[in-house]
Structures are given as C-alpha cells and as structure tokens.
C-alpha cells in the first residue's frame with residue numbers, strides 16, 4: 012500500500028470515458044459503485060459542456076456483489092442502446108470490477124446480442140494502467156474496431172485520396188487545452204495544403220470505417236494519448252505516424268518538414284508538384300510567431316539565464332524544457348515527468364537541455380525538489396502551482412491535471428505557430444511577475460494590509476466582547492472587513508454598545524453579508 | 526394532535542448521480558481539527574477526493590490515501606502490516622488526538638478487517654483509530670458523514686446524566702459560548718431534563734450560530750457531535766437527548782441510541798425559518814423548557830426575506846436529488862408558494878425523518894399547492910425526461926446535469942452547495958433563499974440575463 016493524497020494521473024476508468032465522450036454518438040458505461048461516475052461531473056464542469064456526458068454507471072451495489080454483475084451489465088448496455096441509440100457502447104471496468112475478477116468481455120458479448128449498438132469492452136486494467144494509458148488503449152481499440160469490422164464485411168477501402176490529408180489522433184476531452192490544440196493542428200495542416208481526413212477520437216467511432224486508412228499520415232500531437240492508435244495504423248494500413256509535438260519554433264519547423272516527407276513517401280505520383288515548405292516556415296516564424304522576436308527584445312534580457320523547474324506529462328514537460336532553454340536562454344534546472352512508463356523517452360529528449368531529470372509520480376518529492384532548488388519560476392501542473400503558492404514562487408500551468416482555469420474560453424493552443432506565442436507568454440509571465448514581486452519587497456513590500464483593512468477607530472465607544480473578537484476570525488477573510496464594518500454600523504444605529512456574537516450574527520442576518 | 530396523510534414514496538432504479546460518501550468524510554474530518562483521516566482505497570477514491578474537495582487539497586488536507594496496489598488486492602494476509610505503514614506518515618508532523626480510517630469499496634470487497642486491525646497500531650502509536658466504512662456501494666454522499674460520526678459516537682465518554690443532575694449546569698464541553706444573560710425560565714426546569722446533543726457536522730461558523738437559538742430559549746446544548754476537536758467530544762450516557770441537525774445522521778442517532786441508551790428527539794432539520802422553529806419547538810419541551818417567541822422570530826425572518834420570497838412564489842421547481850437534504854430544503858420554498866414537482870432523494874430513513882415529510886404535506890395544504898412526489902433512489906435518465914416534459918423554472922441538481930440542463934433552457938442550482946453552505950438556523954434563512962434564487966434572478970428581465978438579453982432574437986436552444 013502506498014500513501015498519497017494527490018496524484019498526477021487519474022484512474023483508468025476516467026481515461027476510457029474521455030475517449031468515448033469525445034466521439035460522436037458513442038457511449039461508455041462504467042461498471043462501478045454509486046458515485047464513481049464522476050467523470051461525467053468533470054466534463055460538464057471543466058469543459059462547460061452543453062450536452063450530457065455520454066457516460067452511465069452500471070451500479071455495483073451490495074446485491075451485485077452477492078450475485079455477480081452479469082445481469083446488471085447486460086441490462087444496462089441494452090437499455091443505453093435503446094435510449095441513446097449510440098453507434099458503440101464501451102463498458103468500462105473500474106477498480107471494483109478488477110478486484111471482482113469478473114469476465115466483462117463475456118458479459119458484453121451477451122449484451123451485444125440484444126443490442127443494436129456495437130459493444131466494445133474497454134481493455135483496461137485499473138491496477139496496471141492510469142488515465143492516459145487507458146485513453147491511449149481505448150483509442151487504439153476504437154480505430155481497430157471499425158476497419159476490422161469493415162474488413163470482415165469486405166468493404167474496407169484502402170487507397171489514399173488524391174488530395175493529401177491526415178488523421179489527427181488524440182486530443183480527447185478533459186485534456187489541458189486539447190480543443191485548442193486540435194484546432195491549431197488543423198490550421199497548421201491547412202496552411203501547408205493538407206486536409207483533415209479524420210479526427211480521432213472525435214470521429215473515430217462513427218460512420219465511415221474505411222476512412223482512417225485514406226490519410227497520408229497520422230500526426231499525434233501528444234504522445235500520451237494516440238500513439239498506440241497511430242502505431243497500429245502504421246502496421247495495419249501503412250499510414251506513417253508523426254509523433255513529434257510541434258511545440259516551439261524549432262519543433263514546429265521540424266514537424267512541417269516531416270509532413271512534407273510523409274506526403275511524398277506515401278504518394279510518389281504527386282511528387283511532380285514539388286512540395287517545399289521552407290518559405291512557409293520562414294514566413295510564419297518571422298511574422299506569425301512572436302516567439303522568435305520576443306527573446307531578442309530588450310525587455311526579455313533579464314530573463315536570460317533565469318532558472319526554472321519544469322514538471323508535467325512527457326509531452327509538455329519535454330516541450331517546456333526544450334523551448335525555453337533552446338529558444339529563450341532560460342536555464343531549466345529540473346525537468347521531470349510523472350509518466351513513468353515513458354521515462355526513457357523523456358530522458359532522452361530532455362537530456363542536454365536541463366541539469367537533472369527526476370521521474371516520479373510522488374507530489375511530495377516534486378515539492379521537495381522545488382523547495383531545494385528554489386527556482387524563480389515553475390512550470391508544471393496544478394499541483395506544482397500549489398507548491399509554488401506555498402513557497403511563494405511564480406508559476407505557470409500547462410499540462411494536466413488542471414482545473415477549470417486551464418479550460419480557457421480564449422484561444423490558447425500549445426502546438427503550431429500560434430502555440431509558440433502562447434508558450435512564450437506562459438514562460439515569460441511568471442518571470443516578469445517575479446521581478447515585479449521582488450522590487451516592491453526591496454522597497455518595503457506591497458501595502459495591501461493598510462489599504463484594505465483600515466477601519467475607523469476614532470470616536471469608538473463600542474465595547475467588543477472578547478468572544479466576539481474570536482468570531483471574526485471564523486468569517487472568511489474576504490468578507491471579514493465588510494462584516495466588521497456592518498456590525499459596528501448596525502450596533503451604532505441600534506444603540507448597542509456591547510458587541511457580542513449575537514450582534515455580529517444579527518448584523519449579518521439583516522445585511523445579508525455572506 | 527393532527528394526523529397527516531403519510532406521503533407516498535416512489536422508488537426508481539437508483540441510477541442517479543451523487544457524490545461518494547468519502548467526500549463527506551473528508552469534510553467531517555475537516556471539521557474535527559485534530560484528527561487526520563486515512564482513506565484506504567484505490568486511485569479512484571483518491572482522484573475523486575482530490576477533485577471533489579478541490580480547493581481544500583492544496584491547503585495541506587487533513588486526510589491521506591492508503592492506496593492498495595495490485596499485490597494488496599487478492600485479500601493479502603499481510604494487511605495489518607501494510608496498513609500500519611502509512612500510519613506514521615499520516616500523523617507525520619501533525620499532532621493528532623485521533624486518526625480516522627475510512628473503509629472503501631476495495632477494503633469491503635477484499636474483506637480487509639479495518640476494525641480488527643485498528644487496536645494493534647492504536648496501542649503502538651498511542652493514538653486512537655476510529656474506523657468508519659463509507660463506501661460507494663452502501664452509502665450515498667452525506668451518509669458518509671453519518672457513518673463517520675456514528676463511529677465517533679462510540680468514542681464519547683460515558684456519563685450518565687440521570688444520576689448527576691447538576692452536570693448539565695456546568696459549562697458545555699465543546700464550544701464554550703455561554704449565554705450572556707439567560708432569558709427567563711427558572712433553572713429548576715433545566716435540571717429536570719439534561720440538555721440535548723445536536724448531531725451533524727456543521728461548518729464551524731454555523732454550529733455556534735444555531736446555538737443562540739436554543740440559548741434564546743435558554744436551552745443549553747450539551748455538545749455537538751462531531752465536535753470541533755476529538756478531545757472535545759461530548760460525554761454521552763443514559764438520559765442524554767440527541768437531536769439531528771441534519772436529516773441524515775440516522776445511523777449516528779440509532780446505533781448509539783440503542784447501545785448508549787440515549788433518547789432521540791424527532792425533529793425536522795433546522796433549515797429555513799419554519800424548520801428552525803419546528804426544531805426549537807421540539808427541543809424545548811424535551812428539555813422541559815417552554816418555547817418562547819419562536820413564532821415571532823420566524824415571522825421576523827420571513828419578513829426580512831420578503832424580496833427573495835417574491836422571486837420564488839409560484840415558480841415550479843424540480844429537485845433531482847443527490848443528498849438527503851432535499852426534503853427539508855424543499856419545505857421552505859413550498860411554504861413560500863413554490864410549486865415543487867418532484868423531490869428526488871437518495872434514501873429516506875422513514876423513522877429518523879418522520880418529522881420531515883409531515884411539514885411539507887402540512888404546508889402544501891396551507892398554501893394550496895399540489896403535494897410533490899417524493900422519489901427515492903431516482904433514475905437520472907428518467908428524471909431528465911420528466912424535467913423536459915414539466916419544464917421547471919429551476920432544477921436543483923448535481924453538477925453532472927447542471928450545465929447541460931442550462932443549455933436546454935432550464936435554470937439550475939447545484940445541489941452540492943446546500944451541503945456545504947450555511948443553511949441552518951434563523952440566521953442563515955435569508956442566505957438559503959438568496960442562493961436558491963440566484964439563478965432565477967440571473968434570468969430576471971431586470972437582471973442582465975444572458976439567454977434573452979445578450980443576443981437579440983430567438984436563441985432558445987430548446988426550439
């Protein structure tokens with residue numbers, strides 16, 4: 012057993028519904044006790060979604076424990092098939108079903124006889140994989156399922172279409188900035204004359220099963236989710252994969268060159284119209300991306316050589332290490348990841364760009380590291396944000412786990428040329444704030460207390476009952492001043508000289524200070 | 526004594542969305558300041574807690590997870606040694622008076638004997654270990670608190686009040702708030718009956734707030750269960766009266782009631798002016814005190830909330846149901862003439878909540894509106910269909926359905942808020958109304974609503 016209270020990656024059965032809920036007309040059922048279906052709280056809240064999350068729990072209760080859950084699973088799958096008419100239903104095991112060691116696959120086979128929808132049981136094990144690995148596995152299952160079905164029926168079309176196009180794989184819901192990333196990827200591809208064939212998981216579970224093989228290549232922007240599906244399509248349909256994340260100027264250029272190569276590789280016939288994107292790269296770097304210019308501007312000079320600690324998933328941690336150190340002259344002293352299963356890759360990528368590469372999913376260890384290094388800025392997840400808050404170090408948040416603030420309404424992609432601007436902002440903003448924060452310290456600090464908490468003390472004839480002095484400390488800080496003022500106001504008005512707790516509460520009651 | 530028709534209950538599939546009971550545990554141990562809680566459960570539990578108590582996690586929470594790994598699950602014989610290990614770490618640099626162990630689904634399925642395992646490390650570390658099982662399959666949301674405080678109740682010191690009549694006159698053990706000047710009622714009255722112990726963990730700002738109410742009636746509260754700290758748990762024994770301050774502590778009320786010979790005052794929970802009045806009117810006679818001025822108080826409070834009151838009158842409301850507060854929350858709006866279509870509720874402990882449905886039925890008659898249907902273990906899918914048909918002005922529902930319902934033109938109020946907000950006593954009555962009516966006011970033409978005002982033309986998503 013392992014003690015913890017914060018974790019970077021969620022359980023497997025959050026990962027699978029993320030894929031299902033990204034897809035059109037797909038549904039996931041989780042085989043879980045009451046209350047474990049909180050993935051459908053996270054989505055409407057974090058993403059402010061307008062639709063009901065297509066995830067239902069087939070509830071495991073005491074009775075189910077006694078007689079097994081076959082009936083429950085079959086019944087639920089059938090019911091959902093009737094009610095929602097999804098193209099596919101993905102029954103998902105949770106930690107409970109893993110312990111119960113029930114054969115979900117078998118139940119589902121039973122259910123798919125009675126249901127019109129395809130039932131694809133998620134092949135995940137709670138104790139072996141985490142959220143993103145499960146999402147990765149499920150997207151592979153999804154991309155595997157339909158072509159396989161089509162192949163069995165002899166309807167699978169393979170030839171790539173003439174206009175070069177790509178499948179983008181792996182920007183599911185509940186990922187940090189995923190919707191923006193997906194859109195930026197589309198834009199970037201369009202910029203170099205490549206269309207979108209299919210977005211996986213968004214469209215992968217529906218409609219035309221012969222679609223995926225028609226693409227010339229599969230870009231996977233985040234290696235956590237989508238790589239497995241891309242590798243599968245490479246093996247099965249010979250569609251090459253681009254696993255480079257186009258983050259930062261250097262990598263984006265590299266990514267574009269790779270697409271150029273892949274398009275050629277797949278269809279020698281179209282090579283006659285010679286593609287060369289160098290001009291495009293040059294233009295974008297000079298005019299669209301501000302990130303190339305800003306490190307050269309004078310106000311950024313004081314950021315050069317500043318240290319930073321980076322932590323996150325493999326994709327983001329790597330990018331946030333390479334980009335600042337290669338493109339902005341910032342010294343990344345620790346670049347860590349919680350993706351233990353991908354540690355080797357991250358190590359290899361970050362080597363040469365930072366001093367040390369911790370791999371851990373223990374948030375206290377990360378906190379300790381940050382405490383020891385005392386960097387002037389942190390780039391990490393929400394958890395590192397809290398560490399930063401505690402240690403009073405400026406911080407920026409990019410990778411998951413993230414809170415609602417990291418589902419911005421504004422356009423904030425991570426990849427592509429627009430992404431380079433966003434990265435630059437997120438790297439520089441904490442730094443600037445840092446200086447701003449330190450200067451007033453030298454000159455005696457911000458005068459917050461004096462400004463907000465000054466209360467009239469003159470002509471004070473009020474006696475404050477010692478017990479009532481205690482109470483304000485229980486009133487949230489943000490409204491404490493207001494409550495105090497109002498209490499004293501009302502006391503004076505009503506000729507009360509002795510302020511007891513009752514008076515405070517009475518004042519709150521009348522004035523509705525909450 | 527009037528006789529009320531017994532309300533009819535419907536029961537559905539229980540396929541509804543709710544929080545898991547461990548969330549409540551996290552909260553109730555947030556309240557007991559000196560007892561960190563160890564939740565023995567998987568990543569799922571942990572991820573839930575970290576997302577649910579959200580903002581509380583960063584501020585060094587008073588709970589930790591002991592997460593079973595794959596090797597732990599096939600009912601490992603070595604459970605004891607394993608579960609002892611995280612102990613010192615939870616205690617860590619804190620100095621707790623007790624630690625709480627919370628069982629989850631996993632411990633249940635692998636039959637980990639948490640109760641049996643507790644005594645040994647308890648004597649080794651020298652800190653009491655309170656075991657509560659608060660797992661998803663058996664309980665819903667707020668019930669977690671019930672199990673937790675039921676477990677805590679067993680730790681209260683034994684003291685028979687029947688023999689030592691003068692005990693109650695000493696200052697109550699928990700919040701030392703003494704009445705500044707006892708209002709009327711000769712002390713002789715008090716001696717005949719010991720003071721009640723309200724059950725239910727209320728936010729620290731609220732607990733003393735409800736105190737003034739009985740204090741006004743010069744009923745002293747013997748202590749709260751759970752108390753602010755483990756060391757301040759009220760001593761209990763034969764003759765003590767307990768009284769729910771929330772509608773859900775049925776386990777806390779019944780189990781120790783049987784075991785510890787306490788008596789239970791059946792009263793509706795003190796939410797809203799009428800609920801608070803009814804609560805006080807039940808408590809006072811039990812303590813041998815005549816109720817005074819509660820009617821007047823209720824009237825005052827109601828008068829003071831007139832503005833909000835008008836905004837809910839005649840509005841149809843739908844309670845989807847995910848914590849057992851619904852029935853008591855619905856009561857006050859009904860009194861104000863709100864038409865409640867449906868009250869979903871995870872479970873009804875008919876005995877413990879006997880006092881609850883009655884006022885709603887009574888009030889319905891008073892204000893001449895149809896009696897709402899009460900649906901136990903609701904089915905969210907079916908409820909959404911019913912909501913679409915009945916098109917209430919306000920749906921009080923969980924976060925899973927809130928945004929989608931809003932998008933379909935139904936105003937919502939997140940139900941969790943009622944379990945975390947301050948809703949008890951006369952003092953908070955106005956606040957409850959304020960928060961319930963917030964979304965209605967948002968769409969009020971006078972308010973800058975978004976649905977109709979921001980975009981000219983018809984943008985009703987339902988059409």
Ligand code: SF4
Pocket residue numbers: 043044047105106107566567568569570629630631632660661662
């Ligand atoms: S309650 Fe159970 S099924 Fe749910 S997360 Fe905890 S251990 Fe797993």
